[in-house]
Every structure is written in structure tokens, then in C-alpha cells.
Amino acid sequence: MxxxxxxxxxxxxxxxxxxxYEYGSSGVRVLDAGKNLRRVYLFDHASDMMTExxxxxxxxxxxxxxxxxxxxxxxxxxxxxxxxxxxxxNGGRQIAVREGGQYGAVxxxxxxxxxxxxxxxxxxxxxxxxxxxxxxxxxxxxxTDGWFGAVARTMVTERIDASVFREPEAFLxxxxxxERDDGEAxxxxxxxxxxxxxxxxxxxxxRSRFAFTGQRRTPSDDRSGAGGDHDIDFIPDGDIxxxxxxxxxxxxxxxxxxSYAERxxxxxx
Numbered sequence: 001m002x003x004x005x006x007x008x009x010x011x012x013x014x015x016x017x018x019x020x021y022e023y024g025s026s027g028v029r030v031l032d033a034g035k036n037l038r039r040v041y042l043f044d045h046a047s048d049m050m051t052e053x054x055x056x057x058x059x060x061x062x063x064x065x066x067x068x069x070x071x072x073x074x075x076x077x078x079x080x081x082x083x084x085x086x087x088x089x090n091g092g093r094q095i096a097v098r099e100g101g102q103y104g105a106v107x108x109x110x111x112x113x114x115x116x117x118x119x120x121x122x123x124x125x126x127x128x129x130x131x132x133x134x135x136x137x138x139x140x141x142x143x144t145d146g147w148f149g150a151v152a153r154t155m156v157t158e159r160i161d162a163s164v165f166r167e168p169e170a171f172l173x174x175x176x177x178x179e180r181d182d183g184e185a186x187x188x189x190x191x192x193x194x195x196x197x198x199x200x201x202x203x204x205x206x207r208s209r210f211a212f213t214g215q216r217r218t219p220s221d222d223r224s225g226a227g228g229d230h231d232i233d234f235i236p237d238g239d240i241x242x243x244x245x246x247x248x249x250x251x252x253x254x255x256x257x258x259s260y261a262e263r264x265x266x267x268x269x
Contacts, residue, residue, distance in 0.1 A: 004160035008178070012151050013139070021177060023160060028177045041177050050173060065176060071095065072172045073102075092168050096124075110171070115147065117171065132171075137161050140174075 008019035019038075022029040027050075030039035040053040048067045054060040064075040071087040085102045086095050093112050098104035108129075109120040121129035130152065133141040140162050142153040155162070155178070165174040 005158045006160075007156045007158070009154045009156065011154065013154050013156060015154065019178075021155075028173075030177060039177065041173075050176070052176075065172075067169055067172070072169075074176075086172055088168060095168060095172070110175075112166070112168070117166070118147075134162055134166060137163060140165065 003025060004023040006021035006023055007017055008021070009015040010018050017033050019033070020031040020035065022031070025043070027040065027042040029037060030041075032038050037055045040055050040058060042051050042053060043049075044051065050065040050067075051061050052063040052065075054062055061077060063077065066073045066075070069088075071085065074084040074086070076083055082100045082104075085098045085104070087098070087102070088094070089096050095110040096106050097108040097110070099107050106123050107121075109124055109126075111118045111120065116131055116133040118131045119129050120126045128146050130142055130144050131147055131149070133143060133147070135141050138157050138161075140155040140157070141151055142155070143149040144152045165171050
């Protein structure tokens with residue numbers, strides 16, 4: 001039986017439950033809203049290591065997280081996935097994340113502040129992507145785009161103090177077993193700014209800023225039945241005088257305007 005349970009809500013505490021985390025001394029079990037096992041993390045205290053196991057084949061290691069006094073190293077065992085390093089900086093007040101090894105470019109910075117932990121994307125001088133706020137002893141609120149941004153996730157803890165995860169090593173563990181991969185992120189319902197994921201029963205779709213937003217017309221549309229100021233009838237040659245019209249008829253024809261019969265007549269003459 002788990003020593004503690006962390007319940008993840010989409011948005012605030014009133015939002016739908018999307019994940020359960022059974023947190024114990026031996027590891028963490030991640031379950032979806034239907035209590036189906038999705039991920040398994042095991043602690044190896046003797047080696048200062050945490051491993052992610054295949055839920056179907058527990059003996060198979062998917063990822064390995066090695067902790068030391070400098071931070072954490074993530075080792076992956078899947079093709080196309082690069083290792084990441086999480087290194088403590090400024091006396092443990094910051095964590096720098098590098099992809100591809102300890103000499104890779106800094107992709108994210110986690111900064112431990114008075115109100116919580118901020119996550120800065122795109123290097124050291126990027127913008128705040130999300131923040132982890134420890135409002136109470138039993139909840140961690142995740143906001144996007146800054147300290148006053150929209151609430152994306154709320155982690156409610158039972159039988160464990162949420163402030164435990166303010167420590168750098170515990171926060172890295174929390175970060176790993178609560179992260180989302182691309183498939184899981186796409187499967188979650190997306191919320192609009194008003195809090196509604198759908199409009200009139202249809203999903204909200206992103207609109208390209210280069211897309212034409214007006215009413216489209218095709219050559220098959222019936223012009224006689226269409227109204228509005230945009231329907232303008234053009235009368236060819238309606239504004240051309242008789243003199244201009246005679247000049248137009250007197251100009252030499254282009255080769256593309258000469259018919260096959262006229263070409264044969266010219267050759268015969």
C-alpha cells in the first residue's frame with residue numbers, strides 16, 4: 001500500500017482528475033483517471049538512483065536517473081532520445097537542464113524562489129514557461145506564463161507534506177514522474193481561455209494567422225442568387241467608345257488569336 005497519494009486535477013481543484021500518483025518508500029506508481037497503471041518508478045536508495053520500468057515487464061528499464069551532489073543524470077534506452085543533465089547552480093538555488101550531455105546547451109532553468117519554483121524556457125535569458133507554487137501544505141499549483149498565469153494543473157497531496165518537493169533532489173523526482181510525453185499531452189483536453197474546451201459541441205481548432213477568414217466562392221456558385229455589395233457585374237467593352245473599338249479591331253492579331261483555317265488560307269495565297 002502506498003504511503004501517500006497525489007491526485008492531479010486539470011486546472012484547479014475543481015477540475016477533472018487526470019492522474020493518481022501512489023508515492024511510497026519503494027517508488028511511485030502512476031495511474032490514469034480510470035486507475036489503470038501507466039508508469040512505474042522504483043527507488044534504489046543504496047545507489048542513489050531511480051529507474052522507470054515498463055508497467056507490463058517490470059524487469060525492463062526504460063530510463064535511469066542517477067543522483068549525486070551535483071544534480072541528476074537522466075539516461076535513456078530508446079533510439080532517438082538524448083540524455084539530459086540537471087545540474088545545481090548558485091548554491092542549489094537553480095537547476096540548469098542540458099540535453100545531450102553535460103556539455104550541451106542549457107535548455108531550461110529552474111529557480112527556487114520564495115513563492116515556489118519558476119521554469120524558464122529557451123536558456124538562461126528566456127521567458128518563464130510555468131511556475132510551481134506551494135500555496136498550502138497539501139497542494140502544488142502549476143501555472144503557465146508566470147506567477148499570475150492560468151492554472152494548468154493542481155497536485156493535491158494526501159499523507160505527505162507538499163513542501164517536501166521544494167528540496168532540489170525531491171523536486172527532480174517529482175518533475176520526472178509527473179512530466180508528460182507528447183502522446184499524453186495530445187490526449188488531454190485543451191482548455192480555452194474561458195475554461196471551455198469546446199464551442200457548440202465542436203472542438204476549438206487553432207486558426208492560422210495566414211488563413212483567409214472570409215466567405216469563399218467557387219466558379220460553380222450561382223451569382224444570380226447571391227446578394228451583397230461584393231457582387232459586381234462587369235460588362236465587357238461597355239465603356240469603350242466607337243473610336244477605341246475600331247482601334248481595337250484594327251490592331252494586328254497575335255499568333256495565338258489566328259485560327260487554323262486562317263493560317264491555311266495565308267499559306268495558300
